[in-house]
Amino acid sequence: MKPFTYERATNPAQAAAAVAKERNAKFIAGGTNLLDLMKIEVEAPEHLVDINGLGLDTIEPTAEGGLRIGALVRNTDLAADSRVRRDYALLARALVAGASGQLRNKATTAGNLLQRARCPYFYDTHQACNKRLPGSGCAALGGFSRSHAIVGVSNSCIAVHPSDMAVAMRALDATVETIQPGGQVRRVPLAGFYKLPGSTPHIENVLAPAELITAVTLPKPLGGVHIYHKVRDRASYAFALVSVAAVVQKDGSGRVALGGVAPMPWRSEAADARMQEGAKAVSSVLLADARTTPQNAMKATLVERTLGAVMNEARTGA
Ligand code: SF4
Numbered sequence: 219m220k221p222f223t224y225e226r227a228t229n230p231a232q233a234a235a236a237v238a239k240e241r242n243a244k245f246i247a248g249g250t251n252l253l254d255l256m257k258i259e260v261e262a263p264e265h266l267v268d269i270n271g272l273g274l275d276t277i278e279p280t281a282e283g284g285l286r287i288g289a290l291v292r293n294t295d296l297a298a299d300s301r302v303r304r305d306y307a308l309l310a311r312a313l314v315a316g317a318s319g320q321l322r323n324k325a326t327t328a329g330n331l332l333q334r335a336r337c338p339y340f341y342d343t344h345q346a347c348n349k350r351l352p353g354s355g356c357a358a359l360g361g362f363s364r365s366h367a368i369v370g371v372s373n374s375c376i377a378v379h380p381s382d383m384a385v386a387m388r389a390l391d392a393t394v395e396t397i398q399p400g401g402q403v404r405r406v407p408l409a410g411f412y413k414l415p416g417s418t419p420h421i422e423n424v425l426a427p428a429e430l431i432t433a434v435t436l437p438k439p440l441g442g443v444h445i446y447h448k449v450r451d452r453a454s455y456a457f458a459l460v461s462v463a464a465v466v467q468k469d470g471s472g473r474v475a476l477g478g479v480a481p482m483p484w485r486s487e488a489a490d491a492r493m494q495e496g497a498k499a500v501s502s503v504l505l506a507d508a509r510t511t512p513q514n515a516m517k518a519t520l521v522e523r524t525l526g527a528v529m530n531e532a533r534t535g536a
Contacts (some may be wrong), residue, residue: 269289309383374418385413388475463483
């Protein structure tokens with residue numbers, strides 16, 4: 219690990235200003251992803267600003283009837299919150315499907331949104347990777363790509379976004395709240411938060427340098443049946459090959475977001491509009507621009523079948 223300096227922030231604006239002030243500085247909270255990346259020198263910040271003392275760890279009702287989740291709420295606490303379990307069961311289920319109990323105890327809401335790709339070539343500093351080293355190439359193209367993305371990809375990167383939580387939050391129309399070094403606050407819908415790789419896969423979201431996530435808000439509850447179905451190679455502690463986050467109403471209408479298939483949680487309102495027509499119709503819209511490799515082409519079938527299973531479960535309760 220490269221040497222770095224360290225400080226503890228005392229309030230959100232000061233934390234953002236501290237990261238802005240130092241060269242190559244980063245925020246650290248749970249550290250469940252960043253520390254792993256620092257140990258193998260994929261990430262090498264020269265200064266860390268510890269935000270664990272900022273108090274952004276509460277879940278509060280909003281005036282609009284939703285919930286405001288502090289950026290530092292741990293994944294375990296969010297999944298266990300009685301309001302989340304009752305009104306946003308989709309989110310609770312997605313959280314519990316992610317990582318392990320120990321990791322969920324440390325991992326934060328904001329950190330979960332910002333976790334980096336799990337592409338094996340991103341972690342291997344001997345391999346070409348445009349996300350790790352822009353312009354170096356992409357070893358996954360033509361390499362091992364079974365777990366990689368099939369939509370939203372580019373010639374520069376085909377990595378998927380690894381979060382389960384973000385997929386549920388996308389289905390729930392969450393909004394990210396931030397503060398910038400000058401103290402300016404802004405709200406970014408999660409729908410517009412992530413960036414597709416294009417020719418700059420190292421730029422993964424719309425956050426400005428030193429902009430700090432302070433909270434995520436959920437709109438008022440949608441009702442309906444909430445399902446998070448994750449298909450993976452083993453029953454726990456594995457990333458999704460495909461996941462489906464769905465809210466289905468009694469008449470079969472609803473909304474759906476996919477994980478494991480794109481560089482961001484993948485949702486299309488045009489696909490939602492076809493929910494009552496069944497899984498084939500919905501997946502045909504969601505995967506309309508699919509670009510697969512021989513190894514990950516099976517994901518298109520997996521999406522349709524997983525969607526079918528979710529819709530059946532919503533209809534029959536089984
Ligand atoms: Fe790097 Fe993306 Fe290619 Fe993986 S898919 S090697 S993260 S550029």
